[in-house]
Each structure stands twice: as C-alpha cells, then as structure tokens.
Amino acid sequence: MAEFDTISKHLIQKYPNDFASFTLGREDVEVLAVIDTEQFTIEAHQTDSLIRVRIDDEEVLVHNEFQTTDSTNPPMPRRMAGYIGHAIRQHGLPIFSNVIYLRPNAGRRDPGYYVQEHLGYQFAVQYRVIRLIETEGERVLESGQSGLIPFTPLMKPPEGMTSDVWLQQCIHTARTRPIDRSYRADYLAGMVALSELVYESEVISGIIFKEGIMDLIRESSLFQHLTQESREEAREEGIEQGIEQGERRSTIGAILEVLEIRFDLSDAHPLSSRIAAIDDLQRLKQLLRAAIQVPNLEAFQRVLDV
DSSP: OOHHHHHHHHHHHOOOOHHHHHHHTSSEEEEEEEEEESSTTTTTTOEEEEEEETTTEEEEEEEEEEEOOOOOBHHHHHHHHHHHHHHHHOOOOOEEEEEOOOOOTTTOOOEEEEEEEETTTTEEEEOEEEEEEGGGGGHHHHHGGGGGGGGGGBBBBOOTTOOHHHHHHHHHHHOOSSSHHHHHHHHHHHHHHHHHTTOOHHHHHHHHHTTTTTHHHOOEEEEEEHHHHHHHHHHHHHHHHHHHHHHHHHHHHHHHHHHHHHHHHOOSHHHHHHHHTTTOHHHHHHHHHHHHOSSSHHHHHHHHHO
C-alpha cells in the first residue's frame, strides 16, 4: 500500500481543493492548509491526509484515509475511532472523516461508524465510506477536478462501456489536459500506477504504447520517486534475506558442532546433510535446543523426524 499512499498524498498536496470538495460534496470550501501528518506522534498511526478548510465561516478538518483492501486487524471502525480522536486532541477542530476505498471489492462491509455502549458509557464516531467503484467516473472527468482524474480508472465507467475502453479514455483525457508538462507527467504516472489495482499489466502497457506516453511518464518526479522507493524496498528486502540466510547458516553450524561434541557426529553422517538442507530458521532453532538437551543421537533423530 505504500506506493498508493505516496500517490494519494502527492495528489492531495497539489490539489487539496479537489479532494475537500469531493469528499464533502460541496464547492464552497476554502482550503487553508494541508497539515503535515508527519507531526503525529508514534502513539497513533499516521493518517493519510488532513486538510484544514473553512466552511460557512468555520474552520474544520477534512480527513481522508485511503484503503486498497478491507482492514481487519484492527477493523476499520476501530482504526478510524483512533485517528479521529487523535486528530481532535491535536487540533481541537471539528473533523469530517472519510475512508476512500480504491479496489472495487473493498469497503462493502464497512459500516461507517464506531459505537461503544457499555455500563452506561457511550462513545460514537461516524465517518463517510467512499467506494470509488460507486462514483460516476465520467462526471469526474468532465468536472475537470484535476486531483481526482488519476483515480478515474478505479471509478464506475459509463453504462455499456468496457473497462479497457474506459481506461483508455481516462488515460487519453489525462494526456490531453491543458496543464504544464511536468504536472501532466505526474498525472499519468499516478494514474498508471493506480490502474494496476484493477487492470492487467498487458492492458495498461498496450494503452501506454498506443498513447505514446512512456517517455513522458519517465520524466515524472512522481515516477522517479516511486522507482526509488521500489529500489530501496528491494534493497532492504535483500538485506533482510541476507541476514536471515546468515543466521540460518550459523544455526546449522551450531547444531552440527553440538552433535559432534556430544555424540561424535561426522560430516558424512546422513543426519548432517538432512540438517543442512533445512530452510526454516525457527525449525533450526528448535533443533539446536534439542541437540543440547537430548540424551543420545537416536532421541535427536526422533525430534528431527517429527
């Protein structure tokens, strides 16, 4: 989800008015600031987006949380109760909270509220559930709400239009928007990345080739940022795998050394090759404890055979 969080936050930073108007369902919204959610403490999960706006001469917060799938641990209502409570404590303003579900099958069971009634104590928060698949995509394309256009491939296509044709229409609209080239590049990079939540990569690639936009996407600062994030994640994953493999080899060596000292196990013994072939690090740690504790080699083999 990190990739889609990055895209969503990037677009909200550039087009806060569009997101505030969309989620509130009204145009008379004056954006005052996009709040840096990095300021939130480690006591609570960092929210996706907080926008401070003025409506009817009153300052309020618009909170948007983006979800690709249903949240089960903890459930979304409980998460939202925590986010909303934390934002109220931090800012002391009324808050309008929304969960925006990106995948078509997500959010169906989200009730949009959290309620506790126990021993006379009541606590309730309510938020709006927005499933993009239920949003009329063509209306958003025609509205010209720039920040929302990259999300249109995830929205409901016009009646009778296939999803592939809809995706091409969305990409074509983004490509021909009368905006600065760098903004258009970010637009397209975000739209293509978001489309991967729903469409097959071959379909997306075919439309990119047909529209001739690959070079433009590569120019995008957003594309370069996402590419750098992917490289860093791959590097971190490789480091973690390397550490685990090193620990695995170390544990195997320790098991064999203990068995050699205690029971004179040789490298040529069949048990040695069996132990060396085990990939599960937790299993190896269990075997190391067994090698230290069992009374004889036969008992260790019984543990190994389990």
